[in-house]
Amino acid sequence: MVVPAAATRRELLILELEGPREELEICLAQLGDLVTGALEPPAGNGGNPQLYVYLAARDRPAAEALLMTRRLSSTWRPVPKEDWEVNWRKDFEPVTVTAGITIVPDWDTTTNAPILIRIRPGLAFGTGHHATTCLAIRAIDRLGCRGARVLDLGSGSGVLAIAASLLGAARVVAVEHDPDCEGNFKDNLTFNSLPVTPRLVAGDVLEWTDFDCDLVLANINPKVVFPVLEHFSRSKSRARFIVSGLLTGDETRLKTHCRSLGLTARSLLREAEWLSAVVERRDRRPAGPATAAGEID
Numbered sequence: 263m264v265v266p267a268a269a270t271r272r273e274l275l276i277l278e279l280e281g282p283r284e285e286l287e288i289c290l291a292q293l294g295d296l297v298t299g300a301l302e303p304p305a306g307n308g309g310n311p312q313l314y315v316y317l318a319a320r321d322r323p324a325a326e327a328l329l330m331t332r333r334l335s336s337t338w339r340p341v342p343k344e345d346w347e348v349n350w351r352k353d354f355e356p357v358t359v360t361a362g363i364t365i366v367p368d369w370d371t372t373t374n375a376p377i378l379i380r381i382r383p384g385l386a387f388g389t390g391h392h393a394t395t396c397l398a399i400r401a402i403d404r405l406g407c408r409g410a411r412v413l414d415l416g417s418g419s420g421v422l423a424i425a426a427s428l429l430g431a432a433r434v435v436a437v438e439h440d441p442d443c444e445g446n447f448k449d450n451l452t453f454n455s456l457p458v459t460p461r462l463v464a465g466d467v468l469e470w471t472d473f474d475c476d477l478v479l480a481n482i483n484p485k486v487v488f489p490v491l492e493h494f495s496r497s498k499s500r501a502r503f504i505v506s507g508l509l510t511g512d513e514t515r516l517k518t519h520c521r522s523l524g525l526t527a528r529s530l531l532r533e534a535e536w537l538s539a540v541v542e543r544r545d546r547r548p549a550g551p552a553t554a555a556g557e558i559d
């Protein structure tokens with residue numbers, strides 16, 4: 263089960279969910295950006311799996327509307343004082359993303375890896391504990407980004423921007439609309455010794471039209487990423503576009519959407535029910551079998 267992590271000072275509620283694992287995963291994906299963090303409590307005595315989802319109190323009505331469509335039992339409770347920072351810090355373990363890349367909390371002094379990404383669990387999504395972040399980093403690593411001009415849409419903690427910089431990008435621009443992420447993004451830059459410093463732009467990626475780059479990264483839910491792919495296709499950019507944040511059930515929709523835009527989705531990677539893909543203009547793909555080992559498509 264995934265554990266997206268982000269601490270916040272906003273008024274928070276815990277939504278306790280119980281039901282079939284698949285329903286929990288779908289519900290978590292549908293809650294999307296409303297989720298500030300989620301924890302899987304230790305398994306009980308043979309009961310249904312549970313998930314504790316942390317949400318801003320102001321998002322409760324939207325979450326309740328969504329819950330009406332799911333087969334889950336739910337309970338709301340306030341976040342106990344001190345529960346948040348203390349628990350995240352206690353529970354934050356290094357995440358091995360690839361053989362060469364590990365994400366560690368900024369206070370970790372013992373973990374070793376060829377590439378360490380240091381992240382402070384903070385106000386933003388992107389600690390590596392969510393499969394979608396790991397899939398995106400794996401896709402960057404496979405594709406390579408040495409010397410590339412990278413655009414990170416929905417940068418959250420900056421974890422993908424930092425990964426791109428450490429993997430040799432020549433320039434990284436990150437776009438994020440949530441002002442709560444800015445402090446965490448900037449802190450995380452200081453914990454990592456970066457060859458190039460990613461530049462953060464405050465903005466809505468749905469209005470972003472500048473795709474003059476070599477590689478686009480977007481770990482955002484399909485409601486956002488699909489329209490962004492449309493803007494990307496209209497821009498005639500020849501960049502490669504890594505999409506993450508999709509469910510495996512979105513595969514057909516992604517491929518159909520891409521086809522209708524003159525794009526193609528390939529190099530699909532999966533972890534549990536999550537899916538990432540590399541999207542590019544259909545006429546960009548080199549002739550011959552170009553898929554790397556382990557790719558699904």
Ligand SMILES: C[S@@+](CC[C@H](N)C(=O)[O-])C[C@H]1O[C@@H](n2cnc3c(N)ncnc32)[C@H](O)[C@@H]1O
Pocket residue numbers: 295386387388389390394395398415416417418419420421422437438439440443465466467468481482483486507
């Ligand atoms: C799933 S998180 C990904 C964070 C990080 N890139 C990672 O891979 O872990 C999605 C991020 O996109 C941001 N986001 C969602 N919709 C957006 C929009 N329309 N414009 C800008 N940022 C957006 C959210 O605030 C959130 O920080």
